[in-house]
Amino acid sequence: MLLNENKISVGGALGVLTLESLPDELFYDIFYYLSAQDLYDGFYNLNYRFRSILATLTNLYSEITIKDETNSLASRYFASRIVALSIKHVESFDLSAFSTIRSLTLLAEPNREQCQSIQRFLPHLEQLVTCKSSTRHFSYSTSASHFVFTNAYPFLRSSSLNLVSYKDEQSWTHVLSLRFLSIRIIDLRIYPQILRTCPSLVRFQLEFKNNFQLPKLFYRFDSHSSLRYLHLRLHSTPYSYCLITALLLSLVPNLRQFSLHGCLSEAGDINIESLAEILHQHVPHLDHFYLTMAIQQTLSTNNWQKMRQLHSLFHRLTIESPTPHSLARLTIQSKKNLI
DSSP: EEEESSSSSEEEETEEEEEEGGGGHHHHHHHTTOHHHHHHHHHTTTTTHHHHHHHHHHHHEEEEOOOGGGGSSOOOOOOGEEEEEEOOSOOOOOOOTOOOOOEEEEEEEOOOOHHHHHHHHHTTOEEEEEEEEEETGGGOSOOHHHHTTSSSSOOOOOEEEEEEEOSOOOOOOOOOOOOOEEEEEEEETTTHHHHOOOOTTTTEHHHEEEEEESSOOOOOOOSSSSSSHHHHHOBBBSOOOOHHHHHTTTTTTTTEEOOOEEBBBOOOOOOHHHHHHHHHHHHHHHEEEEEEEEEEEEOGGGGGHHHHTTOOOOOOOEOOBTTTTOEEEEEEEEESSOO
């Protein structure tokens, strides 16, 4: 292979293929998978043809790994055509040039000033993702979740947030646009508050922190009619899995897919008969089910056939034997894998 600034030549018995001989359509297909920075660095200075192609590209993706890249040549050239931006540093950032962004991914929890910047400069934001907790999270007077649940981003359809804290009286408003939400919580009382705030929510991924609390009194709220997919992840807990499941499912009668990933419960291994009753009672339309959790290996495989008859979605039941480094693990799933 021969490479210079104007062409790539591949030699062989059938002749030579140059970069210049390839059709523009092929480059449009290839460039779809490259970031704005890679496009600029790799093709802008090749020749007029490639600069012309780059000038017509839209719906681009960009990554900013250091603060200075916000003002790089690539960022300035493509800024008005970038729709997905990933900021992979924890310093302050300037979004004033990126008004067309629809999807924003942040390495850490944004502070109040950054959330306000998102609200000001990204008026059509549809997806907001925070990748991990910030050590400064609890020093923020106002978290990103406040902006999401007060409808500061009115076109937001999907959001992955870090810890969402419970307050008796949240200053939230209805967020009608949100369809997908992924959060972590400490207090279960936040769950009905979010359902009430997000009436159009369809997919909900919920992770419980190690020290999460169950309320002494769980007030009854109106059912949420839109939710179809609920994914739970629980760490070590003193509470019964059946109790947690019953509280959560009691508010989402139209659920179609439910999955639960759990560690060991101090309340003992899950009661499969009670679990089946909960599913029958609260989510009659369920057609996909998946559960995997650590157990004390008190369950026996001798009654597998009887257990399968408890619910039509208890199709596959398996127990993984314990190892020196892990507990035994129970898995129950329906015929089809969860989407």
